[in-house]
Amino acid sequence: MQEKKQPSKLAVASLVLGLLGSFLWLLTTIPAIVTGHMARGRAKRSGGAVGGEGIALAGLILGYVMSVFGAFGFMVLIGLAMGVGSFLSSKGALETAQIDVLFMELVLEDFNEDNGRLPALPESDCLTSDESGRLLLSILAAEESGVQNDGKKNYLTDVSDRISRGEDGKISGYLDPWGNPYRVVLKEGKGPSLEFTWGGEAVSQYGKLVAVGSKGIDGIEGTVDDIKSWD
Numbered sequence: 072m073q074e075k076k077q078p079s080k081l082a083v084a085s086l087v088l089g090l091l092g093s094f095l096w097l098l099t100t101i102p103a104i105v106t107g108h109m110a111r112g113r114a115k116r117s118g119g120a121v122g123g124e125g126i127a128l129a130g131l132i133l134g135y136v137m138s139v140f141g142a143f144g145f146m147v148l149i150g151l152a153m154g155v156g157s158f159l160s161s162k163g164a165l166e167t168a169q170i171d172v173l174f175m176e177l178v179l180e181d182f183n184e185d186n187g188r189l190p191a192l193p194e195s196d197c198l199t200s201d202e203s204g205r206l207l208l209s210i211l212a213a214e215e216s217g218v219q220n221d222g223k224k225n226y227l228t229d230v231s232d233r234i235s236r237g238e239d240g241k242i243s244g245y246l247d248p249w250g251n252p253y254r255v256v257l258k259e260g261k262g263p264s265l266e267f268t269w270g271g272e273a274v275s276q277y278g279k280l281v282a283v284g285s286k287g288i289d290g291i292e293g294t295v296d297d298i299k300s301w302d
Contacts, residue, residue, distance in 0.1 A: 082123030089133025103134030
């Protein structure tokens with residue numbers, strides 16, 4: 072009767088490590104492949120004295136298969152993490168813009184209450200990066216050379232880190248999270264409504280003094296991602 076050959080310890084180790092690869096991935100799959108090759112080579116060179124070549128082959132196969140599945144799973148996890156990161160970043164930008172438009176509206180209403188009037192600008196419908204918009208920001212920050220801000224109160228303290236400045240230190244703009252200026256419309260005249268157009272559509276806001284809007288992530292006024300201080 073032919074004596075049954077015992078598998079080598081390397082062959083057994085390769086199989087065990089290959090099985091563990093489903094949980095530990097590279098920690099065991101690479102050792103499974105290495106020990107599997109070593110065990111098979113030793114069995115072949117032994118001239119039949121050392122067994123376990125089939126077990127070593129099984130360990131090798133498991134090592135390679137688990138390496139591929141592990142790499143795929145790792146890529147999926149990275150993709151999910153990037154997707155979640157992008158979602159959180161977009162959500163954060165959206166919330167910042169929503170807060171900004173309401174903040175600017177409230178600040179201008181406070182200014183009107185404190186000073187008995189809204190800031191006087193060359194253009195009552197302006198962007199927070201053009202001449203009128205920069206003047207508006209300067210007035211609110213109590214940096215305007217005139218006397219429009221009677222109490223010299225800085226209404227923009229809470230967003231001072233978001234205000235852009237030029238090399239001369241003067242205010243140059245206030246941008247939304249996507250790098251676009253906000254649009255600010257101030258009421259003119261004695262009528263009961265604030266009237267203007269947004270994205271080509273007429274807007275009439277009864278009893279409102281101020282409207283502030285962002286074009287949103289696409290930078291196009293009048294699309295669904297716009298963020299506005301009015302309904």
